[in-house]
Amino acid sequence: MKDLQALREKLSSLDVELLEMVARRQEIVAEIGRVKSSAGRGTRDYAREKDVLNLARQTARRVGVDEDIGEEMFRLLIRASLAAQELDKVTSERTGSGKRALVVGGAGQMGQWFVRFLDAQGYSIELCDPKPAASGHPRFATLDDTDLAHDLIVLATPIRESVSLLEQLTSRKPTGVVFDISSLKGPLAGSLQNLVTAGCLVTSIHPMFGPDTELLSGRNVVFVDLGVPEATATVRELFSSTMAEQVSMSLDGHDHAMAYVLGLSHAVNIAFFNALSQSGEEAEELAKLSSSTFDAQMDVASRVAEENPYLYFEIQSLNTHSPRALVTLLNAVTQVAGRVLDGDEKGFVELMAQGKAFLARRPEDRP
Template identity: 30%
Template sequence: MDEGLDKWRSEIRALDSEIIARAARRMELALKIGQYKADHQLPVKDFRVEKEIIERTRTMADSMGLSPDFAEHLMTLIMGHSVREQNKLHQSKRSESASSLKNALVIGGLGRMGRWFSQYFQSIGFQVSIHDIKSEETPETYSRHHDLNSDLNRYEVILLTTPMAATPALLELLAKQSVKALIIETSSLKTPVLSGLKALKESGAKVASIHPMFGPDTDLLVDKNILICRGEGLSSEEAAALYFHSTSAELVMIDIDHHDQDMLSTLGLTHFINFLFGISLCEQALPIDQAKKRGGSTFFEQFETTRALFSENHELYFDIQALNPHSSELYEKLRKVLDRLEQLIQTKDKKGFLNELKRADAVLRKTL
C-alpha cells in the first residue's frame, strides 16, 4: 500500500513540476504578446479575449470532469498576473492610425476610475480623449479635450467619471450643447444626478446611467457586476449592448428609482461595517501589529478587506453615506441590531442569541 502511495505522490510531484513549467511558458508567451502590443501601440487589456478564455476554460474543465468554477478561478489568477506583467512592458505611444478610430471622451479621465475607463474604451477600439480639471500631464496614449463648450460632436460616446457633487452641473452643461454622442454617467448614487439626467433627456440627448461595482485596480472583469440603470428616456440598455456585452462582466438591470435603496445593502452597509471595524481596531488597547500576530483566519480576512477599503477614495465613501437619502434607515437598523445583540449578551440569553444567528444563517444559506 505504501508503494502505491509513493507512486501516486511521485506522479503528483512530476505533474506539479509540469504545471509550473507550463505556467512559465505561458507567461513567456504573454510577455511576447505584451511586447508586441507595446511596439504597435495596442492596449494591454482585451476584455473580449478575457471572456473567450473563461468560456473555453469552463467548457474544457466540464468535459474533463473538473469543476468549472475551480478552473475559472485558476485561469483568472494566471490571466491577472499576465496582465500586470504586460503593463510593466507597455510603453505609452500614440497610434499612427488613431484618425481611423471612433472617438470617446472621458470626463474626469485623470481620476483612478477615469483612467480605468479610458483604458477600457481604448481596448475596444476607441481613440480616447480626456477632460479633467487636474493640471497633471495627460498620458501620451490619449488626447486632451480642454473646453466642454466646443467640439463635442466628434465623439460617439462621452463618459463621466466625476465626483457625485460635480456631476449634475456637468450633465446640465452638456444638455446645453446639443450633444449627439451617447452620454454615460457612472455615479455610485443616482439621486444626486437625477436633475442632470432630466436636463439631458429634455434636451433630446441620449443618456445612459450605469454603476460599475468594482474599483480602479480591477484587472479582469470576471465575477464583476455592472449595474445598468433603467428609467424613462434612458438609453442604458443600449449602452450596455454597444460597449459592455462582449466582456465577462455580469450586466445587471436595475430600475434607477430603486438604485440608491439597494445600495444601502451593497455599498452603504458593507462600507460602514468596515469603517466600524477599522476605526474600532485602531482604538483598541492591543496594537495592530500585535493583533496580527494573535489573529486567526477570520481576523485576517476582515483585516485585509478593511485595509484595502481604507486605502481607496475617502471622499467617495463619505458621499456614498451622506448623499444617499435612505442612509438614516441603515443607521437605525444597525442601532437596533446592536442593541438587540448587546441585550442578549448582557442578560446571558444564549437561546435568544443562537436564534438570531440561526435566523440569519437560514437566510444567508438560501444564496448558496
C-alpha cells in the same frame, strides 16, 4: 554550502521553466479564444473549468502535492486565461474604430479604467480633466475647451461634480451618447432628466467593480434606463464582448440597493477598524494573535481604509435610503451586545441562526 548553492540554482532553473510553460499555455489559450469567437461561442465554459480543476487535483494527488495547492494554482491560470481571452475579444471586435470618446474625469482611477477599456475597442480617446493623466491622450481642462462632437461622453467624476457637468452638457446638447458611472443616481436624477428633455442620448450605469479589475467575469454592470433605449443599447454593446453581468434597475431601486450593498458594507468596515483604533490595543500585538476570521475581516477593512474617504462620505450622505440601513446596523449591533451582556445564550444562538438562514439563500454561483 556549495550543495545549497547548486540546489538553489537548480530551483531557479525550474522556476524559469515553469514560467516559460505558463507563457506557452497562454499562447494556446489565445488560439482557443479566437476559435470560440469565430464560432460565436462564449468565452467562459464552466464544464471545461470543472474538468481542468478535477485534473489538477488528481494530478496533485498522484505526484504527492497538496490537492488544494494544485487546484489554487489552476484557478489562477484559468483566471489569467479568461482575462487574456476577454481582452483579445474586446480588442479584436474594434467596435469603436473611427469613433471618438471623451472621458470626463479621465485622470481619475475609474476614468483611467474607461480610457483603457474604450481604447482597447478602437475609440479615439480624449480626456477632460484639470489634472494630467499618465495615459498620454489629448486632454482638455474643462468642457468649454472641447467641441463635444464625440460619439461617446463618459462622466467618471464625483457625484456632486457630475450634477454640474450634466447641467453644462444640457446647455450644449451634444449629439453623442452620454452616460455617467456614479455610485448613486438619486442626486443626479434632475440633471439626467434635463438632458433627456433636451433631446440628448443619455443613460446611466454603475460598474460594480474597482479600477484594478481586469477580468469582468462575475462582475456586474448596473444599467438604469432613463427612457432613451437607443442610448442604453449603445452602452450595453460596449460590454457585450465581455463576461460582465448586465443588470437592469430603476433609478430609485438602484439607490435603495446601494444603501446596503455599498453603504452598509462600508459602514461595517469603517466601524470595525475605528473600534480597533479606539480600543487601546496595538495593531502589532493583535496581528500576533490573529485568527482566520480576524484576518479575513482585516483584509477587507484594510482595503476599505485605502479608498477615497470623500467618495465614501458621498455614498453615505447623498443616498436618501442610507439612514434606514445605518439604523438597521445600529439595531443589529445593539442586539448582539444586549444578548451578550444579558447572558442570553438562547437569544444569541437565534441571532446566529437567523443570519445563517439569510446567507443560505445566496445563489451558489456568487463568491
